[in-house]
Amino acid sequence: MVLEDIGEFGLIRRLQTMAGAARLPQPSADELRLPLRIGIGDDTAAWDAPGFTELFTTDTMVDGVHFTQATSSWQDVGWKAMVANLSDIAAMGGSPFYALVTLGLPEGSSIASVEHLYEGLLDACAQYGSAIVGGDIVRSPVFFITIALTGATRTQPLLRSAARPRDHIAVTGALGGSAGGLRMLLEKLRLDPATASALRQAHLRPSPRLAEGRLLAANGVRCAMDISDGLVDDLGKLCLASGVAARLRADDVPRHPALRAAFPGQELSLALNSGEEYELVFAAPPDVMSSVCRVLPAGATVVGEVVSATPGQVTVEDRQGRHIPVTDGGWDHFRHSTGGQRRS
């Protein structure tokens, strides 16, 4: 049996079973205990430390798989690699602290390219209050970057597994810009400057929703995750973790404003399936939802509700409640191999 037979998530489930069966850490020699709260399967791991909950995540980008130099500068790659990790901390309602950066570098890598990469990494750190405190540099036939990031929260971490039937589902921001931007760059589309700039920004310079995540956690929301593989796909994972299903109202899904000019008629499909958005999708009872949406400075958009049905199922409906088939569902590195970029 090879990887393509069971996919990334099939493999993760098997490894999760193996790791779960192994015994937990012994207390250290001096009786310090840091009880595990969240293991494999959420946006970050988490454990209890004295006075706070510590968060721990990692994310990797491989040249030719997660990006290409044809569409991304090294600064962009650094920014996005750090943002992918920051976004996991945001999805738990936490604040980022310290990062370790591992670089796999092919022979003949230019020092300037590595320094440009670091400029992007450090830009994101400076903007969102993190710091690079170490790492590893190794030789590799292909360039890759792996970041491990710690964070902390004093509130309850936001979980994927806390959605309940009748919760409302909402998203921050507007969706589809990252996939639209990637398509513009890959197909070298000529768009008006404002549209091109907005889509480029959405794809190459996404923002982690750290302030939003903290506001959600502080205002009674218990369930969230970040959108890295597409709204429908990620909401499906959230529902599976919670043992529930979801109904999305297509007309209510917010679309990136530049999509109308660039890809008329395809806004919904892009908004439903665009990965690397790094917006948050979250669920909460209606009263919590309506108050928290008022607290968020840029608001949030209610797009559907949680229902009791096959766990993990996400249906999209039109205004009349008719089912809209979703043809392009998310991203699995292995099962949906398309030989290069993340799909839109």
Add this chain to the structure above:
Amino acid sequence: MVLEDIGEFGLIRRLQTMAGAARLPQPSADELRLPLRIGIGDDTAAWDAPGFTELFTTDTMVDGVHFTQATSSWQDVGWKAMVANLSDIAAMGGSPFYALVTLGLPEGSSIASVEHLYEGLLDACAQYGSAIVGGDIVRSPVFFITIALTGATRTQPLLRSAARPRDHIAVTGALGGSAGGLRMLLEKLRLDPATASALRQAHLRPSPRLAEGRLLAANGVRCAMDISDGLVDDLGKLCLASGVAARLRADDVPRHPALRAAFPGQELSLALNSGEEYELVFAAPPDVMSSVCRVLPAGATVVGEVVSATPGQVTVEDRQGRHIPVTDGGWDHFRHSTGGQRRS
């Protein structure tokens, strides 16, 4: 300028300067502070948490660079990848807690190979009291594994930068077995079964010196690191970080007992330069050293002393105090490119 011009450590110094110039993390929204104690340049990063010091390290192995399947089973690769990280925690005098495991997997990777890898990872976790709590799985043209590991200590972390002139220098265990084992495997040498088994164990199943590291820290030692690139090379790094030099007495350097039968006449060279030993090298004033060597269950061997000379310089002397040239100094992934395995 390309990487080979300045090497791994030249690049790290440049990135350290860039990262150091960036501002440190903002306190989180709820005023939690975790002040950084150790950044880039020691075995782990470290920061102060309420009641303990947290440690954070990462280490990577790339197929064809750090191991080959010709000499290592997947279980061996998993064991060693985890031990390399555990050893960094040991070198600070800490205890390991939680690990994230990132796998870069080529198309067509067999599920069985990944599960065997996890068996090795989990064996090491079970033996040394750590746990895998998450990670990332990505597609990559080459197999790699990156582990990020947290740890903790309530004592002062052992530093590379704390050696002082007139300190004695000691090592745990006996050295050279890892390089000897690698050579035996690569050259398919036929050795007597006991020798072969001991060398295989030394290369494929090294032990992190966690208990020893904690005993050092608890008994007044302030300066240590683990031997991952060779005694002479790593001691040079320790000396550079401390602004001192070192004199090693060749006759006193403990050699792995299997080397005499397998590689007669080459024991010293192997013991001085073997990487991936994961023994600890440490420095302390003579009185501290003599008492701590009695506390360690398996003892330790004093092999030289710290002197005031060109920072980072390590000289090896024979019994008469004559200088012995060291021809094969350590390992830099880029400057000493040998097209494959870590050198002995």
